[in-house]
Amino acid sequence: MKVLLLRIAHARSGDKGDTANVGVIARREEYYPFLRTELTAERVKAHFAGIVEGPVERFELPNLWALNFLLHDALGGGGTLSLKNDAQGKTLSSAMLRMEVDIPPTIILPDEGHV
Amino acid sequence: MDCIRIASGQGFWGDLLTAPVDQLTKGPIDYLVMDYLAEVTMSILQKQKKKDPALGYARDLIPLMEQILPLLSARNVKVVTNAGGVNPLACRDAIFDVARRIGISPLKIGVVRGDDILGQLEELALAGVLLDNMETGDKLATVIDRVSSANVYFGAAPIAEALARGADIVITGRTTDTGLTLAPMIHEFGWRSDEWDKLAAGTVAGHVLECGGQASGGNFAADWRAVPDLAHIGFPIAEASPDGSVVITKHKGTGGLVSQQTIKEQLLYEIGDPTTYITPDCIADFTTIRLADDGPDRVRLSGIKGRPATDSYKVSMSYLDGYTAHATLTYAWPDAVEKAEAADRILRTRLADLGLRFDEIRTELLGVNSCHGPLAPRPDIVGEVVLRIGVRGREKGAVERFGKEIAPLILTGPPGVTGFAGGRPKPSEVVAYWPALIPKSALRPNVIMEEQ
Numbered sequence: 001m002k003v004l005l006l007r008i009a010h011a012r013s014g015d016k017g018d019t020a021n022v023g024v025i026a027r028r029e030e031y032y033p034f035l036r037t038e039l040t041a042e043r044v045k046a047h048f049a050g051i052v053e054g055p056v057e058r059f060e061l062p063n064l065w066a067l068n069f070l071l072h073d074a075l076g077g078g079g080t081l082s083l084k085n086d087a088q089g090k091t092l093s094s095a096m097l098r099m100e101v102d103i104p105p106t107i108i109l110p111d112e113g114h115v
Numbered sequence: 116m117d118c119i120r121i122a123s124g125q126g127f128w129g130d131l132l133t134a135p136v137d138q139l140t141k142g143p144i145d146y147l148v149m150d151y152l153a154e155v156t157m158s159i160l161q162k163q164k165k166k167d168p169a170l171g172y173a174r175d176l177i178p179l180m181e182q183i184l185p186l187l188s189a190r191n192v193k194v195v196t197n198a199g200g201v202n203p204l205a206c207r208d209a210i211f212d213v214a215r216r217i218g219i220s221p222l223k224i225g226v227v228r229g230d231d232i233l234g235q236l237e238e239l240a241l242a243g244v245l246l247d248n249m250e251t252g253d254k255l256a257t258v259i260d261r262v263s264s265a266n267v268y269f270g271a272a273p274i275a276e277a278l279a280r281g282a283d284i285v286i287t288g289r290t291t292d293t294g295l296t297l298a299p300m301i302h303e304f305g306w307r308s309d310e311w312d313k314l315a316a317g318t319v320a321g322h323v324l325e326c327g328g329q330a331s332g333g334n335f336a337a338d339w340r341a342v343p344d345l346a347h348i349g350f351p352i353a354e355a356s357p358d359g360s361v362v363i364t365k366h367k368g369t370g371g372l373v374s375q376q377t378i379k380e381q382l383l384y385e386i387g388d389p390t391t392y393i394t395p396d397c398i399a400d401f402t403t404i405r406l407a408d409d410g411p412d413r414v415r416l417s418g419i420k421g422r423p424a425t426d427s428y429k430v431s432m433s434y435l436d437g438y439t440a441h442a443t444l445t446y447a448w449p450d451a452v453e454k455a456e457a458a459d460r461i462l463r464t465r466l467a468d469l470g471l472r473f474d475e476i477r478t479e480l481l482g483v484n485s486c487h488g489p490l491a492p493r494p495d496i497v498g499e500v501v502l503r504i505g506v507r508g509r510e511k512g513a514v515e516r517f518g519k520e521i522a523p524l525i526l527t528g529p530p531g532v533t534g535f536a537g538g539r540p541k542p543s544e545v546v547a548y549w550p551a552l553i554p555k556s557a558l559r560p561n562v563i564m565e566e567q
Binding site: 112 | 154155250334336338376380381382383384385386387388389390401403404406439475476477479481485486487488490503505543544545546547548550
């Protein structure tokens with residue numbers, strides 16, 4: 001069953017120079033394994049085509065049911081160099097949650113996380 | 116000392132001005148920590164100091180001090196802040212002036228100095244400290260004549276020293292945000308500089324506190340509708356224990372929310388490799404943090420592991436790197452998006468005809484794609500759209516000339532356009548960022564105590 005990542009995860013993003021980080025957190029512990037299998041660095045890189053120019057790195061934080069992604073060359077130069085309205089990548093977190101993930105139909109979805 | 120309460124009062128320069136007062140009046144705290152400095156701030160402050168040697172610090176602190184100095188002494192609360200910017204002594208003197216005027220005495224202020232190395236770059240280079248860009252490997256010599264600020268990130272140690280010497284208020288220049296929160300723990304609990312797990316725990320608490328309300332319900336993505344009374348948001352408070360366990364909470368009766376989800380979002384904010392969160396004080400491993408509920412609006416953090424600190428400090432430098440300008444125009448229905456795109460093409464043609472050279476021209480449609488770019492579906496019909504165009508270039512004249520090409524679009528471009536009230540866009544200087552490392556042995560923080 002395909003669902004928006006938004007249904008099973010929440011996220012926060014920020015900047016470090018021209019690199020953005022996006023932390024993606026499973027809304028429930030049982031969703032975390034699907035984040036690990038569905039959100040590969042390659043899929044995230046493909047999702048952000050046209051936004052992220054550089055490589056994507058992925059780190060795991062099972063204690064927080066979370067993954068952290070570093071999106072390199074994502075902010076149009078970063079800082080005051082960037083001409084972007086979102087020069088600090090604050091909204092890349094919700095852009096990440098536009099991804100579709102495949103989960104078993106038996107999984108019970110939470111009440112929150114609707115568009 | 117069993118437990119101390121460290122309260123976040125400001126997450127950045129420009130944060131909610133009522134927050135520090137609320138932290139002091141709405142419940143018990145022992146320390147008030149306030150973060151004012153971002154990377155670009157240091158360059159702005161250097162510019163202000165150049166114009167007036169009595170400036171160069173976060174001036175918001177002074178009217179705030181007028182308001183809270185009586186509360187601080189009445190409640191025995193100490194303040195730790197990096198508001199000193201590039202002129203911490205001037206910041207201290209301004210606070211002493213206020214104290215004198217409103218009759219607060221005695222008052223002991225500790226100042227941490229030594230982080231500002233702007234005047235020492237050549238001397239350091241001669242001593243073999245090269246400060247090459249740690250991300251690109253570029254040589255400092257390529258930009259050294261354009262460097263506008265250069266500051267070392269000190270950690271908690273010099274702040275803890277100032278507290279040990281009896282400071283009521285500690286003013287620093289560039290210090291890690293996490294060090295502001297960790298220092299009171301080191302001071303109160305007598306943690307040694309090699310108790311890595313405890314230092315890491317205090318560092319993690321500092322990371323949670325460093326963005327103010329972003330840990331207590333602000334910018335909360337999991338379920339923003341569920342956050343009560345954001346108008347009266349309570350900023351986060353760390354209740355720290357000598358064993359290194361920490362409870363994050365906020366004052367009773369305030370708005371906002373402290374939950375495992377709000378804490379997780381903040382823990383993930385602006386981090387890299389979570390196993391290796393590097394500060395001058397230690398390396399913290401965020402994959403060891405255990406979270407547990409501890410009552411309403413209370414989350415306990417425990418189990419945190421740390422490793423020995425590295426032998427270098429991070430240096431944050433800024434240098435001037437050309438100019439930018441931005442313009443916006445609003446296009447109304449019908450055909451709002453198409454008209455905005457047509458205006459963009461017309462403008463770009465005129466800029467090219469003029470022979471103006473830019474490093475980048477960026478067009479975004481606010482309301483359509485400025486946040487999510489190509490991931491945002493193109494809407495069929497919108498009521499209106501804001502065309503936002505930015506340019507960046509080395510030549511100030513070209514950027515200035517761009518500003519003169521915007522207003523003509525109103526009468527010589529597509530119809531139904533408004534929103535050009537601010538006058539011609541002016542060029543602003545690009546402050547580029549130059550991160551580097553410096554051996555800890557190359558310099559020493561210097562603590563200056565003064566009582567009035």
